[in-house]
Amino acid sequence: MSKNKFTQKGSGSIIVRLKKNSNNQPHFTMLNTINLTKKFLFSTLFISSVAFAQVDVQALSQELPQGASLAFVAKNLSNDQIVADYNPSTFMLPASTQKVFTALASKLVLGDQFQFETSVLTNGTVQNGVLNGDLIVKFTGDPDLTSGQLYNLLAQVKKQNINQINGNLILDTSIFASHDRGIGWIWNDLTMCFNAPPSAANIDGNCFSVNLDANQPVGADVKFNIPSQFPIQVFGSVKVVGSDEAPYCQLDVIVHDNNRYQIKGCMAPQSQPFGLSFAVQDPDAYAAAIVQRQLNRLGIQFNGQVQIPHQPQNGTVLAQHLSKPLPDLLKKMMKKSDNQIADSLFRTVAYHTYNRPASFQLGAMALKRVLSTQAGVKFGHTIVADGSGLSRHNLIDPNTMLQALEYIAKNESTLHLMETFPIAGVDGTISGRGGLIQPPLVKNVLAKTGSLKGVYNLAGFMTNARGEKVAFVQFINGYSTGELENKTKRAPLVNFESKLYNAIYAQ
Template sequence: MFILFLQPNAFTKNSMRALTLLLLCGVTFVASASISTPYEVLPTGHLSSVIVMQNGAVESSHNADQLLPPASTLKLVTALAAKLHWKDGYQFSTGLYKQGQDYSLRFAGDPSLTRRDLESLLSHLKQQTITGNLYLDGSVFDGYDRGVGWPWDVLGVCYAAPASALSLEGNCVQASLKTLANGGTSVFVPQYQPITVKSTVTAVTKEEKQHSYCDLNLSTAPNNSYVLSGCLVHRNKPLPLKFAVQSPSLYLKKTILAIFEQQGTKLKGKIKLQNMDDNAVLVAEHKSKPLDDMLQFMLHKSNNLYADNITKQLGADFYGEHGSFNSGTSAIREILKEEAKIDLGNSVLEDGSGLSRNNRVSPKIMMQIMQFIKAHNQQLHLIELMPTSGLDGTLKYRPSMQDVHIKGHIKGKSGSLFGSHNMVGYSYNDQGKISHTFVQYVSNYHPAPAEKGTEPAITRFEKAFYQSLIE
């Protein structure tokens, strides 16, 4: 395995213009014999597209104009817009303010804000008595906390946590479920988590589960209460659970009251949702890590809350208005058009994370994004923030990237949704230089049940494809 070094690119403005013209004109290219795209191994009914470029030329192209769900590859579009807009960097700021007898906590949607950070802010009120109220100001965002097209059946899990200005601990809470010998179950919730979880789950054998068609189900309520029902096969260890907070404001209120009790702070008034007065005075401030650190975490962990709150903040900052999914995705379009001369055209963007099933982007547009990042990486330093095949992030355990010849030779971003298996990135030769830029979108992937021990079709397809990019 080689050590990956990112090399400066010699891509000129003229070659970039030529590339854009070629992509926009819809020129058909015959796939090079050196690029392996064994579509025949994929199940009937799939809809797939692959584009490969080398040295500024299209080496392979198939279904380049097809609008497909980008899934989490959309996070690279969000990351590029953020880097282009905040050229000098950006940090989310959460502030404690005083206004007369009242105090305000002004939130900016920092997706990395932790309970410890909040404790540090509130420590400035330790052992004091607040004679007025404590206001929670999340006015930097408005509109929905969930994007259009987010499926209802995942709203209770953490990767669909609400994209709220009032964000704490990723708007994600933890619990665990233990199976009992008598066929029942018990739930454990850490004492510091201000939520309630009830279980009517039955512990069963594997055979009983198969015959009853019984699954583990989750129901949620706006007061941050959760009910587990259905069946769970007997386990030796408790099943770890992570739930998306349903009411970020209620979660914050209860957490703050617990911190006040811990720090000996007395509140005579109430905790209310209200915008801060213009004449409020800053008492203390917490800043997030720099933008590059945030983007690296977002890309490595494929964190949806980071992507969507960054998107909303882009909307707020670009337009000088409240941030929302609508203003944020509009800002992404405008930023890419102004700064990168990339027109997203008839692409459909409902969020910045790729979680919405309504998102659509053509591989041709995505290739323009990838080529721009490559050509300007000396200024952007964005490729360095992407995970590496078989080594880290979401690519560490990707089945098709465990081969010794593929591991460490690709940097990029994966994306998965129901029936979608996407990957965009750059392959590297043994000298650590980019050899190919590629976009792989596989949609409508619904294989028949495979025999035990048989390698999935998507893994076989990707192995052959990635290997051909490296050889």
């Protein structure tokens, strides 16, 4: 064969001659094509049709407000083909889609039989109704523990003929270490209940409510009414103002030590009590106060000190409370996007992985280690700061999240995780998602949402028109419609999602 001619023999041939252009540079020129096989033609047409069939996400992204950033990927899991993608390797804030990682890691490490345990122990003995020794309350991060359940736990102690404690009250919260909030959590959200600290001692979600009575004359002070079961203090100065001043009013809360809250500002007259909820700032002090109140209510005398040591405590178990098993906790976490369940599990996974008190930093190490070694997720340069997605330090790209979704789908027969995802038009955080509540998407899209200021994310599954399973990840950051803060600001999002997912369904 000459060096300037290529010949393919068989059922057909292609002759190409090497020539030089005006710049004396070589280029190839097709001279003749004959007798192409049907197989070659079919392959060419098939490749072209696949490329053409991809959803044009870039064109659809024009529905979003100016300035919004989009990263997206969708994969047909039945034929292992990407059906739509746009910036799939771009890092974004995942928000609560981060809970997909947390749910998967929890399943792999803790298992379906796992339950959080809250127990009461003693290192002493009981004689004639007196406990000679310390009463130890061991908390392990149960995010669903209520004050009523804690009372019932202590009531079991009372039934063991214990009327007096000659010792100290020890709260064992040693399962977790360092701060009870993740790095990158916004400071001015820390008093909000969705930002309540997911600590080892977690009672009633570490959240309490206060009623403001503004049914007062203009110029008077608003009255604060605090339900008696909450061992906190609320004080401050909030004035009732007229209609001319009310549009400029703002309520601010300042947090002081020992769970004291100062509220400042003003508000218009209200005929009904105005409710506010706040996150507990010192969970250990809060738990200690509740336990002491409940002991007093049960008629158990206690005059010792309250201690919170760093080391785990041992003793004879007097009573025990178990949370609901992991599948129930995960369903609540995913359907309702419960941040405290997510971050309690995040650190609990770390505790069981490394067998040491778990910080948020250790949680990040554990999650990456578990998902990379057991689920094959390649994290690359991604940043994981918490298990809930609250942190503004989290950076995930759609391709990485897609790997977790693929593993879930492939192993669903043992994981049973897809049933925890919210269902469009049915339940959870996408029950009323405007772009997904009409056929054929309603009841057909299963997706974990992720929402922060300017963030509208989805990660989940749908079944297309041919009955094939499709996994998808949508990250939208920087979404803003300016000063329009009512529900119409979602209109561009509704239009975008409706067109995008209907197009994917039709693939």
